[in-house]
Amino acid sequence: MPPPGGRVAFTATTAKNAKPKEKIYRLAVENGLYLEIHPTGSKYWRHKYRFAGKEKRLSHGVYPEVTLAEARDARDDARRLLRQGIDPGRVRRSRKAKEEWEADNTFKSVAGEWLKKQRPTWAESTAKKRENLLRNDIYPWLGSTPINHVETSDLISLLQRIEDRGAIETAHNARQVLNQICRYAKQTRRVDANPASDLQGVLSPKGTQHRPAIVDPAAFGKLLLAIEGYEGSHVVRCLLRLCPILFQRPGEMISMEWEEIDWKASTWNLPASKMKMRQEHVVPLSLQAIAILRDLEPLTGRLPYVFPNARRRREHVSPATINSALQKLGYDTKSQHCAHGFRASARTMMDEQLGFRLEWIEHQLAHQVRDSLGRAYNRTKHLPQRTEMMQKWADYLDLLKQGARQENILVGDFGQKSV
Structure with missing residues (x-):
């Protein structure tokens, strides 16, 4: 009804x-x-x-x-x-x-903006490390979260997940990146407060980074002799031989490109984009360095990189290549000598054994060197003196190898400290 x-x-x-x-x-x-x-x-x-x-x-x-x-x-x-x-x-x-x-302002989209702005200020190796860190350790857990929904507790959980697998250094790097991204979100008015600003102390302290290096001439001579006998690929052997001669950062060594080599001037010209300090850098090439490069040129000269990846030929060898090769030679890269250690070896012996000016050595290491007025020296500062220094350094390394063969270190007067 x-x-x-x-x-x-x-x-x-x-x-x-x-x-x-x-x-x-x-x-x-x-x-x-x-x-x-x-x-x-x-x-x-x-x-x-x-x-x-x-x-x-x-x-x-x-x-x-x-x-x-x-x-x-x-x-x-x-x-x-x-x-x-x-x-x-x-x-x-x-x-x-x-x-x-919120759909347009996820953590991943804001992080992408931050990456795009920061990338021009980083060396290529640094940019890749940041991208890998985000892709592997951060995006899977935070990527789709709206940036204004990210809370401090979310960040702590993420960092502790990384720490629990024993990657303390990675966890600390992640904390730094998270803080920078969240600070950028606040600066661009996506969030009212930075949820990463209170993360201090949530991770175990990271140990002092130890980059072992051989600085004793006799022991270094034995290392050079071992490198000469390396039985791996010719590309890696040449890379190993150049590391003590040129002593640039491992990331710069592995990414050396043929177009950066000036055969006429006998220099290796590194662009600012590859350098940690974002300044162009010139490395004088000794006769020994030129000989190694000339020997390798018929094998890899038609490729972009001097030391190409064995599988992906248009890419360079991996960052772990130098340390892996040293380990094959029997060196513990955590306690005896590592890829970065060639820099410390060169700095110590060029100063203590050969007596070169620290200013020249620091400049050749691509460290930030300033004059009395605080101005940064340009890339060609002291280039004639550095060219002579690099040749004498290569000659000294030859003597160390010869001494290792004879088990008798030869000491020569290769230079005097200038006043």
């Missing part, structure tokens, strides 16, 4: 049985809620209401995905807002805008 007034109550069966017609039509539910049926058969829950004297409408979803009960609940929520003097349509638009903003 129909209710008073002759109006039939709207039920779930009413919604189910509503058939499409030639034109859109509506079936009223109650209190402004109605079902809108389209000629295609699609059915939509709508809610008609008035706010500030104007008639407005809200959509509450599509039937049957949204049931009658759910549509009524959504309508009732809107009516509660109306009783509070709030336009539910405006609330809906604000919520949608917030969701769209």
